[in-house]
Amino acid sequence: MRIDWAAQGWEGLADGVGRRRLPGWDATTGLVVGERAVLLYDTGATLAEGAEIRAQAEALAGGRRVTHIALGHPHFDHVLGAAAFAGAEVFGAVGTDELLASPRTRRELYEDAVRHGADERAAAEAAETLVAPHHTVTGERTLDLGGRQVLLANVGPGHTGHDLVLLVPGERETVFCGDLVEESGKPQAGPDAIGSRWPDALDRLLALGGEDALYVPGHGAVVDAAFVRRQRDELARRFGVS
Numbered sequence: 001m002r003i004d005w006a007a008q009g010w011e012g013l014a015d016g017v018g019r020r021r022l023p024g025w026d027a028t029t030g031l032v033v034g035e036r037a038v039l040l041y042d043t044g045a046t047l048a049e050g051a052e053i054r055a056q057a058e059a060l061a062g063g064r065r066v067t068h069i070a071l072g073h074p075h076f077d078h079v080l081g082a083a084a085f086a087g088a089e090v091f092g093a094v095g096t097d098e099l100l101a102s103p104r105t106r107r108e109l110y111e112d113a114v115r116h117g118a119d120e121r122a123a124a125e126a127a128e129t130l131v132a133p134h135h136t137v138t139g140e141r142t143l144d145l146g147g148r149q150v151l152l153a154n155v156g157p158g159h160t161g162h163d164l165v166l167l168v169p170g171e172r173e174t175v176f177c178g179d180l181v182e183e184s185g186k187p188q189a190g191p192d193a194i195g196s197r198w199p200d201a202l203d204r205l206l207a208l209g210g211e212d213a214l215y216v217p218g219h220g221a222v223v224d225a226a227f228v229r230r231q232r233d234e235l236a237r238r239f240g241v242s
Helices: 047-060 096-101 103-115 120-128 195-209 225-239
Strands: 011-014 017-021 028-033 038-041 068-070 089-093 135-137 140-144 149-154 164-168 174-182 214-219
Touching: 011 214, 017 047, 028 047, 028 164, 028 214, 038 047, 047 120, 089 096, 089 164, 096 103, 103 120, 135 140, 135 149, 149 195, 164 195, 174 195, 174 225, 195 225, 214 225
Parallel strands: 038 068, 068 089, 089 135, 174 214
Antiparallel strands: 011 017, 017 028, 028 038, 140 149, 149 164, 164 174
């Protein structure tokens, strides 16, 4: 099916593949439309934002609902909209399920969201209803969406201890990188970052996508392999590793 991405304010990347740069924190949410299933990569920062993404995704997918969600990493601006997608199968890097089920983590996500300017009530509601992954990925996992297969790969740790990327094959591969790659600013390294392993994660990311892939950062414009490689080298210098 032909998708008019611009009609919903999204950016088309390939056949059946698009993304939106969300307002506020410029986080990316990605959509892959198959013949039988629809996958969303990251869900926004609040339930209201998640509901807006859901409505747009359903319109783009010809009225079909989102059936699969992949959470790139457990930070508030990428996961707190997850409860807006009732019935979807949720995937995350191994350990994300236990982490997001923890009351302590939910409290920390709420506090982080509010610290970054989110409405307190909206952040509390999203944290309380947060959906933890039903399925975890240790290495790689292939999902059949009907007419296309996509690959979920746990290439971290790096930006966090639980970094999951999405590879969509095509004439030119599309790789949703999460915050392992950032274009709109320097990569953010919070207390859960594992800087000594981050360059290795980007090496695995580049091996997965190859030289000609489109790399979709967690924040910012789409980049190429050369950009990812430069960022990899900058992170190696930053954290004192080779």
